[in-house]
Amino acid sequence: MYRTSAVDEVILNSLASSSILQTGDTEKIQCFSAALAIQRERTDFGRFDIPLNKYDIFSQPVVVPVCPSVQIKKTFNACPFIRVGKIDILGVSSSALLHIGSVNEMTLQSRVKHIRNFLKNPYPEIEEEES
Amino acid sequence: MKFCVTNHELFVGEINIIGVGLSSVVLVGDADCINLGSAFDTPPESLVLGTSLVPL
Numbered sequence: 001m002y003r004t005s006a007v008d009e010v011i012l013n014s015l016a017s018s019s020i021l022q023t024g025d026t027e028k029i030q031c032f033s034a035a036l037a038i039q040r041e042r043t044d045f046g047r048f049d050i051p052l053n054k055y056d057i058f059s060q061p062v063v064v065p066v067c068p069s070v071q072i073k074k075t076f077n078a079c080p081f082i083r084v085g086k087i088d089i090l091g092v093s094s095s096a097l098l099h100i101g102s103v104n105e106m107t108l109q110s111r112v113k114h115i116r117n118f119l120k121n122p123y124p125e126i127e128e129e130e131s
Numbered sequence: 132m133k134f135c136v137t138n139h140e141l142f143v144g145e146i147n148i149i150g151v152g153l154s155s156v157v158l159v160g161d162a163d164c165i166n167l168g169s170a171f172d173t174p175p176e177s178l179v180l181g182t183s184l185v186p187l
Contacts, residue, residue, distance in 0.1 A: 003161055005181065075137075082161075085143065094153045097157070101159070106166065107167045108166070111170045120180065
């Protein structure tokens with residue numbers, strides 16, 4: 001039913017933060033990534049104790065279109081191979097996926113909240129115009 | 132729905148990617164169903180003043 005994937009060479013520099021390099025066929029994959037990216041004016045290590053559920057973005061549902069059910073699907077593989085010469089990737093991160101082979105079903109989701117933290121307002125003139 | 136596919140030869144010489152991030156996929160193969168979702172939040176309110184980062 002599925003074709004065979006043939007890759008001659010894979011060069012992958014870094015694989016970080018729950019990422020996957022999978023060779024071979026897969027039935028089902030589910031990945032989830034939640035990130036709180038904090039840019040602080042003053043570095044203050046070792047004092048982070050922030051519950052993620054305080055932020056709406058980590059609890060709100062992400063609307064993903066549902067695959068329509070295909071009643072009759074016919075696939076004819078005239079050539080049973082997918083051939084790739086070389087794959088060169090610098091980085092795979094944050095629950096991302098490099099998959100060589102066929103997949104039946106995959107569901108991936110990511111949520112990112114950015115926070116810029118200043119000790120005092122860096123844009124006082126803007127606030128004055130608004131008020 | 133009736134859906135017929137004929138796959139002929141597929142040969143890719145070289146793939147060069149800088150980065151794959153945040154629940155993205157690079158797939159060399161066939162797939163039946165792919166669901167990807169992403170929420171990215173950087174509103175102006177994300178600018179936090181003071182020391183407390185937790186919303187009230």
